[in-house]
Amino acid sequence: MTQKVLARFDDAQLFLFVRHLFAVEGFEVVLAADNDAGVRPTDADYLAVVIDAANLALPESLIEIRRACPRAALVVLSKDNQGFDNILGCDDLLLTRPFDPSKLVRFLRRLRYRGTTTGSSSGFDGAFSFADLEMNLARMQVLRSGVEVPLTPLQFKLLRHMLERPAEACSRDEFIEHCWPENAEVEPRTVDIHLGHIRRTLKRFGPDLIRTVRGAGYALRAPGDTQDDEVRSSDG
Structure with missing residues (x-):
């Protein structure tokens, strides 16, 4: 079945180029009207939103798109980084010029595989939960027992990556691959530092929910779980 993608483009030539690539991979690209905000409540069936960021008011516009399509991956085409890393998640894509x-x-x-395995009506509502922890992707908000947990955008990405695979241990290399920009030089120790900050912040609102797994990385821990290493690594 063809998966639908919503596009916001001012550059017609660039749109034709991108539409061709999407079509070859089996996606139907729907171009938003000039006077359309680009997203509507009925846009929940879009698997992705692809955006030409040349004339996009940031970061407000991108946040609004995320709120309207919380299940959709964002594909942003831009001349440079412009601070997108603070908004985009590990399932999104930033392409800077020259486009590859x-x-x-x-x-x-990868997006097509995700669409065929989960389906656009999989019931995912743009939120993750674990124990008393809730993450809302549309609002970029984390709550613990109903109280908002202050996290930086990078910490939000790291925690989201864990919430997407709560039964697995996430390695440091995996965090670097999914949560930092491509080709960024990040030391494994940097991951430890950020996970330590997340861990301490969450512990301000309740029991420790993150565990260090020797030889594997980090995993979520249910309250009352005292085991240290009996968790399956996502690498195998």
């Missing part, structure tokens, strides 16, 4: 078509194709194949 092969990078977009690889992303689309």
